[in-house]
Amino acid sequence: MKKEKEIMTITIALISAVLACVLFMQFKIVKETNIEQIEDMREDELKQAIADWKEKYKDASQKLEDTNQKIEEYVDKLQDDEEINELVKKELEEAKVNFGLTDVTGEGIIVTLEDNEEKIVDADDLLELINELRNADSEAISINGVRVTNMTDIAYLSDGTILVEHNKISSPYTIKAIGDRTYLKSALTIKNGYYDLKQKEGYDIQLEEDNNIKINKNKSDINLRYIEL
Amino acid sequence: MIILAICIGCVLGAIIGINLPMIPYSYSSYLAISIVAALDSVLGGITSTLNGKFNFKIFVSGFFGNAILSILLTYLGEKLNVDIYVGAVVVFVGRMFNNLGMIRRYYIDKWSNKKSEEKISTENKAK
Numbered sequence: 001m002k003k004e005k006e007i008m009t010i011t012i013a014l015i016s017a018v019l020a021c022v023l024f025m026q027f028k029i030v031k032e033t034n035i036e037q038i039e040d041m042r043e044d045e046l047k048q049a050i051a052d053w054k055e056k057y058k059d060a061s062q063k064l065e066d067t068n069q070k071i072e073e074y075v076d077k078l079q080d081d082e083e084i085n086e087l088v089k090k091e092l093e094e095a096k097v098n099f100g101l102t103d104v105t106g107e108g109i110i111v112t113l114e115d116n117e118e119k120i121v122d123a124d125d126l127l128e129l130i131n132e133l134r135n136a137d138s139e140a141i142s143i144n145g146v147r148v149t150n151m152t153d154i155a156y157l158s159d160g161t162i163l164v165e166h167n168k169i170s171s172p173y174t175i176k177a178i179g180d181r182t183y184l185k186s187a188l189t190i191k192n193g194y195y196d197l198k199q200k201e202g203y204d205i206q207l208e209e210d211n212n213i214k215i216n217k218n219k220s221d222i223n224l225r226y227i228e229l
Numbered sequence: 230m231i232i233l234a235i236c237i238g239c240v241l242g243a244i245i246g247i248n249l250p251m252i253p254y255s256y257s258s259y260l261a262i263s264i265v266a267a268l269d270s271v272l273g274g275i276t277s278t279l280n281g282k283f284n285f286k287i288f289v290s291g292f293f294g295n296a297i298l299s300i301l302l303t304y305l306g307e308k309l310n311v312d313i314y315v316g317a318v319v320v321f322v323g324r325m326f327n328n329l330g331m332i333r334r335y336y337i338d339k340w341s342n343k344k345s346e347e348k349i350s351t352e353n354k355a356k
Contacts, residue, residue, distance in 0.1 A: 008285050009231055013238035015292055019267050020242025025249055026264055029257045043255055 100218035115171035123156035136187035138179035
């Protein structure tokens with residue numbers, strides 16, 4: 001009976017020792033874990049965290065890709081815009097040149113017509129000459145410094161002067177034309193051509209080539225009142 | 230004698246427990262559930278002692294058996310991805326409260342009995 005009690009006492013002591021041991025171990029674990037939370041996190045928690053971060057990474061890279069694509073699109077668009085801009089600018093420039101809104105220079109010929117005792121230069125002579133020049137692909141024409149465009153009027157006045165684009169001009173008439181100078185010259189000096197005929201008719205006409213002809217821009221305003229744009 | 234044994238055991242266990250190496254956090258849930266089971270057994274033992282129904286073999290087998298069973302259940306729960314240890318905790322803590330209630334009732338009864346006895350004895354003396 002006494003032995004049994006002894007065993008019981010020892011066992012209870014052992015049991016309480018085990019319980020206290022485990023308790024304090026757990027206390028220690030919990031305490032330490034709070035300090036180094038991440039290091040001792042549960043495996044599945046870590047897995048969850050990894051999964052979460054992976055998801056986030058995926059989202060972020062997707063976003064990045066989308067944004068990059070957008071940027072690319074914008075750059076493309078910008079380039080396109082620039083190209084269009086360039087094209088439009090060029091076209092505008094050409095239109096301006098064609099319309100005589102800018103000063104132009106280039107190779108061409110200079111024709112000088114002068115009144116003399118026999119003949120007086122008429123508006124028709126100038127018109128004919130301009131037609132010839134246009135026919136020979138001249139790109140810009142001026143008469144006595146007045147730019148000739150597609151809207152230019154050339155009219156003969158009774159006092160012996162000629163009206164070009166509402167500018168009164170008189171002899172000598174200097175017609176400058178920019179274009180292929182050999183072609184222009186040959187178009188005029190062809191047999192029975194303009195130069196020949198005028199000389200035969202008794203006009204004072206001179207023709208010279210120039211490497212660097214400067215033609216001023218059209219100085220009169222263009223007001224569109226009836227054309228609907 | 231037994232109380233002394235318990236005290237010595239607790240102090241020794243605490244010293245050993247503090248000085249033992251750390252176990253990984255993954256296993257701390259097993260440890261915790263076994264502690265809850267053991268505490269439940271201890272309280273159960275106290276209750277049965279007070280009721281005079283204490284059986285040493287039942288106590289020891291319950292102490293270790295419950296602890297091991299709860300660890301196994303927790304392990305199974307982890308494998309099944311079900312928090313079985315929550316159920317174990319609920320059961321053990323509920324029983325702990327039951328036992329505590331019994332212990333409390335026992336001592337309150339004892340105390341009030343003592344008081345009434347004293348009262349009776351003083352009344353007898355006065356007579």
